[in-house]
Amino acid sequence: MPVISFEHVSKVYPLPAGDVVALDAVDIAIEAGEFILVMGPSGSGKSTLLNIMGSLDVPTSGEVTIAGNRISGMDDDDLTLLRRDHIGFVFQQFNLIPLLSVVENVEYPLILKARQNGSRERAEEVLEAVGIAETHFSHKPGELSGGQQQRVAIARALANDPDFLLCDEPTGNLDSKTGTAIMDLLDRMNREEGKTVVMVTHDPRMTDYADRTIRLVDGRVA
Amino acid sequence: MIFFDIAVRNLKRHKVRSVLAAVGIIIGVIAIASLGIVGNSLSVLMGGLVSDVSDTVLVTPHLAASSGDPFDPRNTLAARISERNLGLIEKAAGQHRAIPMILASERLQVRDVGGYVTVYAMPADDIPFLLENEAGIYPQGRSSGVMVGSLLADELDLHPGSRIEVGGESVRVTGIAAERGMGIDINPDYALIVTEDWYTERHGDQDYSRVVVKVSDLSEIEGVKAAIDQQINRRKEVVDVLDSREILEIYYETSDAINIFLLGIGAVSLLVASVSILNVMIISVTERTGEIGLMRSIGARRREVLVMFLYESLILGIAGSLVGGIVSIAVGYYVSASVAEFFTDFAMSGGAGIPVSVVIGYVAFAMAFGTATSIVAGFYPAWKAAQLNPIEALRYE
Numbered sequence: 250m251p252v253i254s255f256e257h258v259s260k261v262y263p264l265p266a267g268d269v270v271a272l273d274a275v276d277i278a279i280e281a282g283e284f285i286l287v288m289g290p291s292g293s294g295k296s297t298l299l300n301i302m303g304s305l306d307v308p309t310s311g312e313v314t315i316a317g318n319r320i321s322g323m324d325d326d327d328l329t330l331l332r333r334d335h336i337g338f339v340f341q342q343f344n345l346i347p348l349l350s351v352v353e354n355v356e357y358p359l360i361l362k363a364r365q366n367g368s369r370e371r372a373e374e375v376l377e378a379v380g381i382a383e384t385h386f387s388h389k390p391g392e393l394s395g396g397q398q399q400r401v402a403i404a405r406a407l408a409n410d411p412d413f414l415l416c417d418e419p420t421g422n423l424d425s426k427t428g429t430a431i432m433d434l435l436d437r438m439n440r441e442e443g444k445t446v447v448m449v450t451h452d453p454r455m456t457d458y459a460d461r462t463i464r465l466v467d468g469r470v471a
Numbered sequence: 472m473i474f475f476d477i478a479v480r481n482l483k484r485h486k487v488r489s490v491l492a493a494v495g496i497i498i499g500v501i502a503i504a505s506l507g508i509v510g511n512s513l514s515v516l517m518g519g520l521v522s523d524v525s526d527t528v529l530v531t532p533h534l535a536a537s538s539g540d541p542f543d544p545r546n547t548l549a550a551r552i553s554e555r556n557l558g559l560i561e562k563a564a565g566q567h568r569a570i571p572m573i574l575a576s577e578r579l580q581v582r583d584v585g586g587y588v589t590v591y592a593m594p595a596d597d598i599p600f601l602l603e604n605e606a607g608i609y610p611q612g613r614s615s616g617v618m619v620g621s622l623l624a625d626e627l628d629l630h631p632g633s634r635i636e637v638g639g640e641s642v643r644v645t646g647i648a649a650e651r652g653m654g655i656d657i658n659p660d661y662a663l664i665v666t667e668d669w670y671t672e673r674h675g676d677q678d679y680s681r682v683v684v685k686v687s688d689l690s691e692i693e694g695v696k697a698a699i700d701q702q703i704n705r706r707k708e709v710v711d712v713l714d715s716r717e718i719l720e721i722y723y724e725t726s727d728a729i730n731i732f733l734l735g736i737g738a739v740s741l742l743v744a745s746v747s748i749l750n751v752m753i754i755s756v757t758e759r760t761g762e763i764g765l766m767r768s769i770g771a772r773r774r775e776v777l778v779m780f781l782y783e784s785l786i787l788g789i790a791g792s793l794v795g796g797i798v799s800i801a802v803g804y805y806v807s808a809s810v811a812e813f814f815t816d817f818a819m820s821g822g823a824g825i826p827v828s829v830v831i832g833y834v835a836f837a838m839a840f841g842t843a844t845s846i847v848a849g850f851y852p853a854w855k856a857a858q859l860n861p862i863e864a865l866r867y868e
C-alpha cells in the first residue's frame with residue numbers, strides 16, 4: 250500500500266486570462282521508504298505537486314491519499330493535523346523563524362503536537378543527528394551559514410518523526426559542496442531512518458541519490 | 472506556552488514600536504480614569520453643596536433669559552423683587568419665615584489689602600436666623616457695624632472690634648459669622664453681612680435680589696411653592712420659585728453631563744490608541760507573513776495563529792493598562808485632593824475627598840476598557856493572519 254497515491258489528480262487555477270492547468274490528470278504512487286526526485290522545467294507543476302502531497306493544497310479533481318487518509322472532504326484543521334503528524338517540509342528558503350533560537354525552531358513542531366513545553370531533549374537529539382554542534386543550539390538562525398540553516402530546517406522537519414519528507418529545491422540556495430552535504434544527510438535519513446523522501450530539484454546530478462525520478466512537463470507526468 | 476513566548480519576543484524585537492503602541496493605551500487609560508475621577512469629584516462636591524439646604528425655597532426674579540439655575544450669573548442682573556411682591560411672598564409663605572435680601576458688591580479695604588466683596592443685606596432680626604455667630608455680636612439697627620464671614624475674617628485677621636473700610640467709609644466689625652459652607656441661599660464665608668437698614672441708609676431704598684423662605688416642615692415645601700406661584704405669577708412670570716430638590720436635580724444633570732463629556736474625551740483617546748494598536752498589528756502580520764506560512768505548514772492550526780497574534784495585542788493592552796492604571800491612581804489622588812482642597816479653602820466646611828473605592832473603580836474600569844480596546848483592535852489583524860493561505864504566505868518575501 251503506497252504511502253502517497255495520486256489518482257487522476259488535476260489542479261486548475263482559474264485566472265481572468267484563462268485557466269492555468271498546473272497539474273493534469275496525474276497518477277502517482279509512492280511506496281514507503283522510496284527516495285523520489287521530481288524534475289521538470291520551471292512552471293511544470295513541481296511545487297504544486299509537492300504542496301498537494303503535503304496537504305498544503307487540495308486538488309481541483311482526482312483522489313489523493315496521504316498516509317492512509319483520503320484528503321477529499323477533510324477540513325482545514327484535519328489537513329493541518331495531517332501535516333503536523335505525518336509530513337516534514339524542507340524549503341529552498343529554509344524558512345526558519347528568526348526570533349527563535351536554533352533549538353527552539355526545532356522544538357516548535359514538537360510543542361504544536363504535544364501542546365506543551367519540555368521537548369527540548371528531542372529537539373537536541375534531532376539537531377545532533379543532522380550534524381549541528383551543541384554550541385549552535387542557542388544561536389539565532391541568522392547567525393548560521395546557509396548549509397547549517399538548512400540542516401536545522403531538516404531537523405525541524407524530522408522532529409515529529411514524520412512518515413515522509415517533502416523537499417522543494419532544498420539545495421537551490423546552497424553552493425554545490427554544501428548542497429552535496431545536504432543531499433548526503435537526506436540520503437542518510439532515507440536509508441537509516443527509513444523516511445520516504447520526495448524532492449524537487451533542477452540538478453540532474455541528484456539522480457544518483459534517487460530510486461526513481463518523476464518528470465513533469467506542463468503538469469503531466471512524462 | 473510557545474505562542475505567548477513568540478508574542479513576547481516579537482514585541483521585544485520591535486521595542487520602539489511596541490512601546491509607542493502601549494503609550495497610546497497608557498494615555499487612553501489615564502484619560503478615562505482621571506477624567507472619571509475628576510467628574511466624580513465635582514459631583515461629590517456639588518452634592519455636598521446642596522445637601523444641607525433641603526428646607527429652603529428660593530425665590531428669584533424671573534428673567535426671560537434665565538435658566539432657572541441660581542448660580543447663573545444672569546440672575547444678578549437688574550431684575551428685583553419689589554416690596555409689594557415680598558408682601559405677597561410673605562403672605563403665601565404663611566408661618567414660614569421669608570427672608571428678603573439684597574446682594575451687592577462693595578469695595579473693602581483692610582490696612583493695605585483691598586478688593587471687592589459680596590455684601591448680603593437683610594433685616595437685622597433675620598440675620599441670627601440664617602447665620603451662626605462665631606465671635607462678637609450680630610449687627611443691630613442702622614448705626615452699628617457689619618458682620619464678616621469667617622474665612623474672610625481669617626484671611627484678613629479680623630476680630631470683633633476691628634475697623635475696616637467699606638465703600639470708602641470706616642466701619643466697625645461687630646461679629647464673625649461661623650463658617651457655613653456654600654449653599655444655594657447664601658454663601659457668607661467670604662462676604663460681609665449687613666442689616667438692611669445699614670444698606671438702604673447708604674444706597675437708598677432698593678428692591679430685593681432674592682427671597683429665601685425657610686420651610687420648617689419639609690412636607691410643606693410643595694404647598695409653599697405653589698402658594699407663592701399662585702400669589703405672584705398669576706398673570707405673568709415675575710419670579711422663579713425653586714426648592715432644593717429641584718436645585719439638586721439641576722446639579723446632578725449638570726454633573727452627569729460633565730461626566731459623560733469627560734468620559735467621552737477619554738473614550739476618544741482610547742479610540743486613537745486602538746487605531747495605533749491596529750496599525751502595529753497589521754504591520755506585524757505583514758512582516759511575518761512568511762513565518763505564518765511556515766507555522767501553518769508545520770502544523771499550526773488557524774486558531775493557534777489567531778491566538779498568537781491576539782496575545783501580542785493583549786500584552787500591549789495589559790501592559791499599557793497596568794502602567795496607565797498606576798499613573799492614574801497617582802493622578803487621580805492628586806487631582807481629587809487638590810480639587811477638594813481648593814473647595815475646602817474656598818467654600819466647603821468639611822473635606823470633600825473621594826472614597827478610595829471610587830478611585831479604584833474608575834481605574835479598574837479604565838484598565839478593563841483599555842485592555843478590551845486592544846483586544847478588539849488586535850482581532851482583525853490576527854484574524855487576517857489566521858486566514859492567510861499557507862502556500863502564498865510561504866512564498867511571500
Ligand SMILES: Nc1ncnc2c1ncn2[C@@H]1O[C@H](COP(=O)(O)OP(=O)(O)OP(=O)(O)O)[C@@H](O)[C@H]1O
Binds near residue numbers: 291
Ligand atoms: N496560486 C497560483 N495562482 C495561479 N497560478 C498558479 C498559482 N500557483 C502556481 N500557478 C501556476 O501553476 C503552474 C505550476 O506552478 P509550480 O509553482 O507548480 O511550478 P514549478 O514547477 O514549481 O516551477 P519552478 O521550477 O519555477 O518552481 C505555473 O504555470 C504557475 O504559474
Ligand SMILES: [Mg+2]
Binds near residue numbers: 295296297417
Ligand atoms: Mg517550484
